[in-house]
Amino acid sequence: MTDPATTLHEILGPKGWLSGSDAEPYQRDWLDRYGIAPLGVARPATTTEVAAVVTACREAGLAVVPQGGNTGLCGGAVAEQSNAVIVSLSRMAAIGKPDPESGSIIVEAGVVLAALHESLEPHGLMFPMHLGAEGSARIGGLIGTNAGGSQAFRYGMMQDLVLGLEVVTPDGVVWDGLRAVQKDNAGYQLRKLYCGAEGTLGIVTRAVLRLYPTPRQQASALLVMPDFAAAVSFGAFLRGEAGEFLTGLEFFCDLGLQLALKHLPDLAWQLDRRGDVYLLVELASGSPRVPLDDILTSALERGVDQGLVLDGALATSGVHRAQFWRLREEQPEGQRLEGAQLKHDISVPPGAIARFIEEGAAICSDILPGVRINPFGHLGDGNIHYNLSPPEGRADFDGKAGQFGDALSGIATEMGGSFAAEHGLGRAKIAMADRNRGPVERELMARLKDAFDPQGTMNPGVLVRSPL
Amino acid sequence: MTDPATTLHEILGPKGWLSGSDAEPYQRDWLDRYGIAPLGVARPATTTEVAAVVTACREAGLAVVPQGGNTGLCGGAVAEQSNAVIVSLSRMAAIGKPDPESGSIIVEAGVVLAALHESLEPHGLMFPMHLGAEGSARIGGLIGTNAGGSQAFRYGMMQDLVLGLEVVTPDGVVWDGLRAVQKDNAGYQLRKLYCGAEGTLGIVTRAVLRLYPTPRQQASALLVMPDFAAAVSFGAFLRGEAGEFLTGLEFFCDLGLQLALKHLPDLAWQLDRRGDVYLLVELASGSPRVPLDDILTSALERGVDQGLVLDGALATSGVHRAQFWRLREEQPEGQRLEGAQLKHDISVPPGAIARFIEEGAAICSDILPGVRINPFGHLGDGNIHYNLSPPEGRADFDGKAGQFGDALSGIATEMGGSFAAEHGLGRAKIAMADRNRGPVERELMARLKDAFDPQGTMNPGVLVRSPL
Secondary structure, three states, X not given: XXXXXXXXXXXXXXXXXXXXXXXXXXXXXXXXXXXXXXXXXXXXXXHHHHHHHHHHHXXXXXXXXXXXXXXXXXXXXXXXXXXXXXXEOOOXXXXXXXXXXXXXXXXXXXXXXXXXXHHHHXXXXXXXXXXXXXXXXXXXXXXHOOOOOOOHHHHOOHHHHEEEEEEEOOOOOEEEEOOOOOXXXXXXXXXXXXXXXXXXOOEEEEEXXXXXXXXXXXXXXXXXXXXXXXXXHHHHXXXXXXXXXXXXXXXXXXXXXXXXXXXXXXXXXXXXXXXXEEEEEEEEEOOOOOOHHHHHHHHXXXXXXXXXXXXXXXXXXXXXXXXXXXXXHOHHHHHHHHOOOEOOEEEOOHHHHHHHHHHHXXXXXXXXXXOEEEEEEEHHHOEEEEEEEOOOOOOOOOOOHHHHHXXXXXXXXXXXXXXXXXXXXXXXXXXXXXXXXXXXXXXXXXXXXXXXXXXXXXXXXXXXXXXX | OOOHHHHHHHHHOHHHEEOHHHHHHHOOOOOOOOOOOOOEEEOOOOXXXXXXXXXXXXXXXXXXXXXXXXXXXXXXXXXXXXXXXXXXXXXXXOXXXXXXXXXXXXXXXXXXXXXXXXXXXXXOEEOOOOOOOOOOXXXXXXHHOOOOOOOHHHHOOHXXXXXXXXXXXXXXXXXXXXXXXXXXXXXXXXXXXXXXXXXXXXXXXXXXXXXXXXXXXXXXXXXXXXXXXXXXXHHHHHHHHHOOOXXXXXXXXXXXHHHHHHHOOOOOOOOOOOOOEEEEEEEEEOOOOOOHHXXXXXXXXXXXXXXXXXXXXXXXXXXXXXXXXXXXXXXHHHHHHHOOXXXXXXXXXXXHHHHHHHHHHHHHHHHOOOOEEEXXXXXXXXXXXXXXXXXXXXXXXXXXXXXXXXXXXXXXXXXXXXXOOOOOOOOOXXXXXXXXXXXXXXXXXXXXXXXXXXXXXXXXXXXXXXXX
C-alpha cells in the first residue's frame, strides 16, 4: 500500500501538496493557541480534487481539517493530531459573474471576502458582510463559522446570505446544492445547516450568495453616550425612526478608547467630549431622494433632548467617516497591544446589553479586583465582545481565565443569549457548550455529526467531542 | 397493558383527547387529497403533555402527526395510517409580552398568525410574515413548513425570523433552545434545521420570534406591464432605487384577473388599461421624513419612459390599497372557482422569471394544447405559483397532471430553482424530490431523519420516505 502522503501528492501535484516547512504557515491558529504539524497541507484546485483528497484521507484513516483564511478565534481550522491533513481552498478562488436581476453570484470557497467586495464594485452591487478580518477571511471559512459582523442585524449572518452550496461530504462525494433561490423548501435546509458546521460535516467548495444593490448615499455619526442604558434606549429608538436605513450600530467604551489612543499614536479622538460609551451609527439608502443627513440629525437631536446622547458629530467626508470607523475597528488592536487579554464572544437580547455589562462587571471584579473590562461590539444584535485586560500593573489573570469564562457564559445563557455569538465553538468552547447547553441539545448535535460523518474524518475535536 | 387510546385519554383529559366523530375535522388536508381516520387527536395544553404524548405513542408504536392550522398544500399534517395520533397545539396559544428593545417575543406554537399580528398592533411592533392563510395558519405549522409569503424577500422566511425554539424530540424529551438572539453559533444551527422539517424531527412547542417596528407610512401602486421581461427589469430597477422600502412586489397575469373578475362579482379592476402582467408594488418606511409617494411616483415615471410600465396608479387611501391587494389575493380563489386546477409552487432566480414562464408555457401547451396558464406570486424572490386550468370547455387535464409536474419541476431545477419553493414536500412531492435532487442530497436527508428519529415515529411518510 502506498503511503498516504504519496497518494495525496499524486492526486494534487507539487503545487497542491505542501509538507515539512512549506506546511508551517498553516499550522497554528490566529491567536497562536492551537495547532500541531499535520501530515501536510492539501491545496486542491477543483471540487473533484477536494473529493479525491477526502476519499484518500478517509481510506487512510487521516483526519481532514478544512482551513479558510485561518482568521478564526476558536482554533477550528488547525490540526491537533499529526495524522491529519489541512485542506486549504486558497487555489479555488474564482468569482462568477454577478446576476444583477436576481441579486446573486456564484463563488468558489477560497475567495477572500475583500476580493469579492472589490469585484462587485463596478457592478453597483454589494455583498453585505463586513468584519475586521475581511482582508484574509475566505468565503468557505465564513460559511463554516456562520460569520456575522457589523451588518448582521440588517442583512443577516452567512446563513441568511447563502442561497446554495456545493459540498464535498465526509464520504468524499459531491452534494450539488447550487441553487440560486431564497425559497427552496424541498426538504431539510441543508444549506443552512452547513453554515456554522465548522467543517465537521464536509467541505464547502462553492456557494451562491445573495447580493444587494450598493446604496447611493450614506450618513455616519459618532456619538457620546452617558452609559449603556442610554445606548440601548437610543438604539431601540433608531430602529423605529430609521430602521430601514440602519446599516451600522457599533459601540465601544472609554477604556477601549484610552487603550487604542495610547497604543496607536496616529489615532485621534474626533469629538470634544468623552463619555462612558460611544456609538457609531451608520445609515445608508439606495434612493438619492431620502434626506438621510436630516433624518440622522433629527434623531440625534431627539437623543440629546432626552438625555440619551451627550455629544455627537456627523461625518462630513469619506475621510472623516473612515476616522470614525477606525476608532471602532482598532478596539481589538489597542487592547492586544496593552498585553494579556481574555476574549468573550457574547450575545444577549439587545435590550439586555446594559444589564449584562453591569452584572458581568460586578462578577468579574469579584473574581479579580481591578480587572479592566472592555466591552465593544454590535449593539443592533446584542453581540458584545466582552474582553478583559488584567488590573493595571499586572501581566496576567492570576490563573482565573476559566472562572471568567464560566461566569460570563452563565449570565449570557441565563439571559437567553449565547457564549459563542459569532466566533463559533471550534476547539476552544466545546466544554463551555457542554456546560451551558444541556444534554438534549448536545446529544442532537452528536447524532447529527455521527449521521453525516460516521467515521469521524471531518475536523475531529471541533464543535462536538470526537468519539475517537 | 392498557390500550394506547386509554393511556392518551388519561394523559390529556377529556378536553385533550378527541376520537370518533370529534376527530373528523382534523382528518383531511386543506385540498382534500390526503388523510384517513387516525386513532385520535391529541390536544395537549402544555409542553409536558406534548412530551408525554410523544413518549406514549413511541412506546405503543403509533405514528405522531403534528398539525397546525391545517392549511398546508402538500398533505404533511394529516395521517395516512390508522395507527397514528394527530397532535394539534391549538390549546397552546399563549402570546408573550413583546420586548421592544430587543425586537423579540415568545409565543406558543398554537398561536394563529393573524392573532399575533393583532396582539402586536398596540405596541407599534410587527411580525413581518404575511400569507393568504394567516387567519388560520399557526406558528408551529409556519415553522414546520418554513413559510415564506409576500414579504420574504425583505424580511426573510420563517427560518430568518425564528431566534429560538422549544421542541419535543422524537424521544419525547424537551430541547430547550429558547434563546432570544440572532447571533448564536454554539454548534449546529438546530433552530434553522427545525424550520422546514415538517414535523419529522419533533414537535415545535414554543418559539422566540423577531419583531420589527411598524412602519409609519406606506405607498402602494398597481401597475400594468407589457410582459414578464418588463416586470423582471422593473423589479430589479426598483430594488436599486427603493430597495430598503420595498415590502411588496407581487405579480399576477391577465388570465388570473379575468378568472377573478368572472367569479367574484364584487371585485373591480382599478385601472383603465389592461396588459399581460400586473405588478403590485408596496413601499414602507419607519421615517415620516421620507418622501415615499415621490420616490414611488418617480420610479413609475422612469418605468413608463423606458417602456417597462404601460399604466399605473398609486393607492390614495387605505380602502384603495385594500382593493389593489384584493386583486392579487383573490387569484387562487378565482382560479379555484373556475374548476379543476393544478398548482405548482416554483421558484427560480428572479432574473429568470420571464424565461421560466415562456419555456414553461411552450412545454405545457405541448403536453395539452389549450391548457390555460395562470402564473402569479412573488416577483422579489422568484416564487411563481404556476397554476394551470384545463383548456376552455374541458373539465380535467386528460390524466396529464404528472407530466406537467415533471416538466415544470425539471425546468425549475435546471434554472437553479426549486419545485417546492414555499409549500414544502409533505406527502405530495417526495417522488418529485427524489427525481430532482439527486441521491447525495436525499441520502443526507434520510440520514438526518434516522439520526433524530430512529424509530420513525414522527410524521412518517412526510419529507423523506418512511423506512417502514
